[in-house]
Amino acid sequence: MINSLTYLAEAAEETKHNPIIPVWQEIVVGSAAFIVLCVVLMKFVFPLMEKTFQARVDAIEGGLKRAETAQAEANELLEQYRAQLAEARTEAARIRDEARADAEGIRQDVLAKAREESDRIIAAGNEQLSAQRESILRELRSEVGTLAVDLASKIVGESLADEARSRGTVDRFITELGAGTGGR
């Protein structure tokens, strides 16, 4: 208490302070301090921060752009693959059609050839048949003649001496025979 009393006494002797009147020494000190603060922060810190912010924005935007280009590239590739696939498909279809057409053509060819061949074979057979028939007919004619003559001579009991006469008889007989069968 004594302390405080002496202090009070001292304070009372001092000029009273008015809180609204600034102390000029404090103004000097405060200005200097604030200027130091401003210089340091505004020169060395905040521009750096703005730069960092900008770099960050760039990094993010760059990343986005990179992703975008990658996406576009992928899309393009996909489109390309799709186009290639479609092309391959049409190509395959074309090849299939062609092959089908070829196969049909070949079938037709083979068929035609076979038909031709069969026709040829039939014709040859026919020809051969008729030739055989001719020769058989010829053989038969002579044999029939002989047989008939033999038969006749046996029946009649006399040999026909005159060959020419006999030939004439045979020929006549056969002609009659041919006329008899010629109506067929």
Next chain:
Amino acid sequence: MIGPSTVLAAEFPPSVEDFYLPSILPWGAHDSYWFTKITVLVWVAVAAIIIFFLVSYRKPQLVPTKKQWMAESAYGFVRNNIAIEMIGPRGINFAPYLTTLFMFVIVMNFFSIVPFIQISPNSHIAFPAILAVISYVMFIVVGIRHHGFFKYLKTALIPPAPWFILPLLIPIEFFSNFLVRPFSLAVRLFANMFAGHMLLLVFTLGGFAMINANAWLAPISVVSWLMTIALTFLEFLVICLQAYVFTVLTASYVQGALADEH
């Protein structure tokens, strides 16, 4: 703990003289202001802010570290929520100064609730006055640069009103824009910090005064000291709010100076 004898060195009720502590160098002098607790605190604030920002922003990285993030949030808060919000895209140019101002005011204010310090330099009007004068000069210079001297005076002083009312409006505009602004800016901050300190003093010293006067009053002293704690929280609110208000008003003055219409 500061013993009662030291605290009671100041009488109760507290007076303006409690804001003017004896100087440190020369020790105990009452009329020397170069090296006092107040000026030391100012330098401490400046040093603390500078060290914080320089250390946390020494090696800035794209993906910030925790410290870097904190420094960036302080700047980002003022830049985005005050400068750009109030002034618009051009506010980025003012963001460095506004952030410096904000940090300086809030740290200086904060001393008023730091144990063992518990007085803010801003409770001496010299410091708010300096900041207010800088804001004042700044918005006028910005206005003149943007519009030119006469056009700026015209936009600042002549509101779009019928001619016959102008003789009344121009003095009011002049008074409010060029006389009251710096004064109100400085006094608002100073008075808040002054009153905050005064309140804490009243309740702290009041507790001691009562317990000294009568031991039976001890419970009331305890209540008084609990009030001090509660008021410290209130003071914290005031600290942040006043720093914000000072910065926002400065930004708003700059915005007014840059605005093309009234």
